[in-house]
Amino acid sequence: MCDAKAYLEAEDRASRARLGVWQVPGGITRPWDFRRGRRSPVIPDGTTPEGRRYRCSEISSYAKAQELLRQGHSYLDGNGDGEACESLR
Numbered sequence: 001m002c003d004a005k006a007y008l009e010a011e012d013r014a015s016r017a018r019l020g021v022w023q024v025p026g027g028i029t030r031p032w033d034f035r036r037g038r039r040s041p042v043i044p045d046g047t048t049p050e051g052r053r054y055r056c057s058e059i060s061s062y063a064k065a066q067e068l069l070r071q072g073h074s075y076l077d078g079n080g081d082g083e084a085c086e087s088l089r
Contacts, residue, residue: 037069053075056087062086069083
């Protein structure tokens, strides 16, 4: 049987000491966030759930395009290779 209290205390200690997954800069991507980012639903008016649809020509840098892709703007990856707006390289 799992001792939930002991587990949560150990997790809290690790978090405060920045051990394990807490040592990754910026944190880790949770599986449900990763899956959501891989298939961003498109609303009929052509936007994403956040209400904004970007064009590569409007994005300031390749890094920003990758950030938007991770946030769920999967339409920026036209060829499905995991890179958004490759023309910005």
